Amino acid sequence: MIASSFITDRNFVAVLYIISFGLFIYGLSGLTGPKTAVRGNRIAAVGMAIAVIATLLVPHVSNIVLIILGVAIGTAVGVPAARQVKMTQMPQMVALFNGVGGGAVALIAWVEFRDSGGFADVPTYVAIFSCFAAIIGSVSFWGSNIAFAKLQELIDGKPVKPFGSAQVLVNGALLLVAVACGVAIVAGSHSEILIIVLLVAAALVGNFLVLPIGGADMPVVISTLNAFTGLSAAATGIALNNTSLIVAGMIVGASGTLLTQQMAVAMNRTITSVLLGGFGGEVAAAAGAGGASGTVRSTSAADVAIQMAYARQVVVVPGYGMAVSQAQHAVREMAKLLEAKGVTVKYAIHPVAGRMPGHMNVLLAEADVPYEQLKEMDDINGEFSRTDVSVVIGANDVTNPDARNKADSPIYGMPILNVDESQSVIVLKRSMSSGYAGIDNPLFVNPKTSMLFGDAKSSVEGITEELKIL
Amino acid sequence: MTSTLVTNLAILVLAGFVGYAVISKVPNTLHTPLMSGTNAIHGIVVLGGILILVTGEADGFLNKLLLVIAVAFGTINVVGGFLVTDRMLEMFKAKPKDQIEAGSEDVK
DSSP states (O other): OHHHHHHTOHHHHHHHHHHHHHHHHHHHHGGGSHHHHHHHHHHHHHHHHHHHHHHHOOSSOOOHHHHHHHHHHHHHHHHHHHHHOOGGGHHHHHHHHHHHHHHHHHHHHHHHHHHTTTTTTSOHHHHHHHHHHHHHHHHHHHHHHHHHHHHTTSSOOSOOOTTGGGHHHHHHHHHHHHHHHHHHHHTTOOOHHHHHHHHHHHHHHHHHHHTTOOGGGHHHHHHHHHHHHHHHHHHHHHHHTOHHHHHHHHHHHHHHHHHHHHHHHHTTOOHHHHHTOOHHHHHHHHHHHHOOOSOOOBOOHHHHHHHHHTOSEEEEEEOHHHHHTTOHHHHHHHHHHHHHTTOEEEEEEOTTSSSSTTHHHHHHHHTTOOGGGEEEHHHHGGGGGGOSEEEEESOOGGGOTHHHHOTTSTTTTOOOOOGGGSSEEEEEESSSOOOTTOOOOGGGGSTTEEEEESOHHHHHHHHHHHHHHO | OHHHHHHHHHHHHHHHHHHHHHHTTSOGGGHHHHHHHHHHHHGGGHHHHHHHHHTTOOOSHHHHHHHHHHHHHHHIIIIIHHHHHHHHHHHHHSOHHHHHHHHHHHHO
């Protein structure tokens, strides 16, 4: 009995929480380098296990069967999903995991409301933070689901605006409804309809927030939603007076916000302009007006192979197209052959290439590309002038010279990879259709550029075959 | 009551700065694992669900049902998030040294 009263002692539990969030911070700081990252992630997971055990240490354990049931269901769904997901599908997986986290926050806030008779018998601040958590959690759950559906191509990835240009006003009104319900609850109204309206209005905001956002802006959306879920978890932590929740939630909130900022900077756009949506819409008009002139030269796999085999340095510029056709392994094969011929191969990674921050790095790491060959934009841009051949694989907007030169271009000012400075450029592309932003890319009609049309994977495999014969 | 709130707010603010400081050192290359790692960590909301269940505060079928769903959601978030991050990071670790040596030998 003495032992059991000791382990359920509130201070002992509090110490366990402190250990757990200490491990989170220590683990996350391991993510700063590829060598310490695996260990860092596992340390954070140990922190999580300790936090869960600490939560179970109460004098009179109730509902243990229900807890085991919930954990078992979650494990049965989460483990196979995490094991089987392809690396190319990582963005939607992260969106989905993020969404269920937000959903959990919203549900917990709802139960707290019901449990306390509409926050009747709790301090006011609990009601405030719970309502905040409910709103953000619900937005994050539905927003993430829409992001998942778009990335999984269950729904159209192009921007959708159910209310046209009035979308922003509709969203604002819905958010106002949610906040008004929250205020009414905090002010002392106990009617359950309020929290339900709050959750539904926030759910609609989540849907309408992500629907109008095009695929190319997904890195910003996913990291924003990640930050949202983190903040809502921190708010839940304050409402439940649980330090581990507060610290973990807030760290995620802060890191998500930082990452979102970095993504937005990499696209030369403000977070608000992304979240208010409509990239595709406003740009379509601009594309019609411009219209790049010039001839497109198409080439063959054999020519590309010869060109690359006699180069000193080849820079591969991957984009979302590489992910779609899952060409990363084929690219690695090609690079190995080139390296065997004495060619230096490097990979130029634009911060927003793909559909989530660092998407390309994950794919190339999956294909065993050495970490040292993956170059960030600032490091590689100085090297293009010394590069013989740049191979653009399924990337478009991140190489568009208009971002540098053409002041009226919608992407003007966005930092790009200066592939047009290399001796020659080869663009692997499915067809001449424009990128997600829907704008022309003068790179394609540049005299230095040759286009190799077709599926990225089969094109790269074709080049590889030719390289073997050489 | 207020003192609990104030203490927690202090923790909140400090944690925000810690998060900002730790994450700002992560290179672009590791942004995806970083996102899915932090994603797993906010699955800690599972604690909220467990806490309300284990203390026996929740009464009634609907409350318990909602909490079981919340715990399941949170568990998916935690378990799936950590596993997927681990898988990704293992690939980054994939013996970079051997490969580079092999590569330079090929060049010779």
